[in-house]
Amino acid sequence: MMKTTSLIALLILLLFTISCQRSADFLKGDAVTYRHDLEMGVSANDLLTSTKYKSLVIEIQYLSLDFVPDTRVADHLKTLLGERLNKPEGVSIVTKQIQPSTQIFGIDQIKSIEETSRTEFTKGSCLAVYILYLNGYYAADSLVLGAAYRNTSLAVFGKSISDHAAGDSLNRLLFDATVIEHEFGHLLGLVDQATPAITDHKDLPNGNHCTNRNCLMHYSFLDSHDAQYPNGLASVPVMDSACVADLRANGGR
Numbered sequence: 001m002m003k004t005t006s007l008i009a010l011l012i013l014l015l016f017t018i019s020c021q022r023s024a025d026f027l028k029g030d031a032v033t034y035r036h037d038l039e040m041g042v043s044a045n046d047l048l049t050s051t052k053y054k055s056l057v058i059e060i061q062y063l064s065l066d067f068v069p070d071t072r073v074a075d076h077l078k079t080l081l082g083e084r085l086n087k088p089e090g091v092s093i094v095t096k097q098i099q100p101s102t103q104i105f106g107i108d109q110i111k112s113i114e115e116t117s118r119t120e121f122t123k124g125s126c127l128a129v130y131i132l133y134l135n136g137y138y139a140a141d142s143l144v145l146g147a148a149y150r151n152t153s154l155a156v157f158g159k160s161i162s163d164h165a166a167g168d169s170l171n172r173l174l175f176d177a178t179v180i181e182h183e184f185g186h187l188l189g190l191v192d193q194a195t196p197a198i199t200d201h202k203d204l205p206n207g208n209h210c211t212n213r214n215c216l217m218h219y220s221f222l223d224s225h226d227a228q229y230p231n232g233l234a235s236v237p238v239m240d241s242a243c244v245a246d247l248r249a250n251g252g253r
Contacts, residue, residue, distance in 0.1 A: 034122035035151070036130070041208075042151040044189030046127055048085055049251035053127035055089035056081065059120035061098050064135035067158030068095070073176045076233050080181055084188070084244070084252050094120065103136030103159060110134075110155050122152070129187065131180065133158055146179040148186035156180060170232035177236045178216070185217050188252070190243055195250040201242040215240035 035042075046053055058077070062068040074093045081091050098117045113132060120128040132155045138144040145161055148154040156179055165172040189195030191210050192202040203209040209219035216237040239247075247253070 034127075036118075036121060036128070036153065038151040040148045040151060040186055041189040041194030043127070043187065044194040045251055047129075047188055048195075048247060050086040050088055051251070052125070053122070054087060054125045056085065056087050056091045056127050056129065057120050058091065058093045058129045058131060059118065060093060060095045060131045060133060061117055062095070062133040062135070062158075063098060064158075065097070067133060067135040067162070068097070069133055069156075069176045069180065070173060072233060073173060073180065076177045076236065077180055077184065081184070084239070084247055086251060086253055089125070104139045105134050105136055105155075105157070106139040107149065109139075110149065114150075114153055128152060129184075130154075131156065135159060145175065146183045148183040152187065154180070154183040154187065156183070173232040174235055177233055181236065182216055185239065185243070188247060189250065190217050190239075190246060192246075195246050197242070198245045198249050199242050201240075210240060210243055212240045212242065215243060217243050 045051075047056070060069065060074065074095070078091050078093060081087070085091070096119070098113070110132065114130055118130050120130065122128045130153045132153070134155060134157055136157065136159045138147070138157050138160070142157075142160055142163075144157060145164070146154060146156040156176070161175045161179060162172065165175050186193070186208065191197060191208045193208045201211050203211045203219060206219040210217040212218060214237060216239045218237070
């Protein structure tokens with residue numbers, strides 16, 4: 001359990017953005033024509049606009065009942081996306097438990113779990129996103145809380161979040177929602193990746209993150225969160241005006 005007051009990295013896994021080879025098993029047959037195995041951010045415009053896709057379905061899979069996001073976290077994400085995406089036919093979320101495995105997860109294993117377990121794919125005018133909520137740590141760094149690793153996929157390391165929440169249920173809600181929404185921001189191309197930055201707010205030393213430490217897209221938040229964020233979901237950081245402007249310029253709201 002981490003007990004220091006050092007900054008917690010939300011996303012330091014640049015290797016997760018490396019594109020993958022197309023898998024026949026992953027694509028689940030000829031009916032699925034949308035590429036879900038591309039680099040993080042490639043689907044940003046598809047997610048933000050209604051030009052091609054008028055609705056969005058998010059599939060959340062989890063491996064253990066002890067490590068599953070609260071329904072309030074899913075609702076909070078849905079509200080955020082309703083404010084930022086142009087999806088006139090709405091955003092829906094489906095959840096499913098899958099077979100538990102180890103408690104240490106490497107990049108190849110995470111991709112393999114998705115490729116064998118994902119059931120929601122982009123079809124017709126409905127775009128699909130996959131969230132894998134794991135019951136363990138990232139193998140390379142247990143401080144990592146989550147990562148977007150493909151154009152429509154992100155992973156959350158539930159054991160790391162639980163450790164940092166230190167048994168506080170409000171903090172657990174805060175961490176779950178913040179990590180998932182932060183990583184979803186990367187799927188939307190932030191900061192200055194597939195969605196260009198309109199103003200200079202990219203934190204160059206820390207990759208595709210915002211310079212505003214109060215923004216959802218800042219690379220970290222303080223471990224002493226219980227002093228700063230006492231209200232659970234009400235304390236989840238929001239995107240600042242610079243990030244919102246970027247999304248709007250790329251077709252969002």
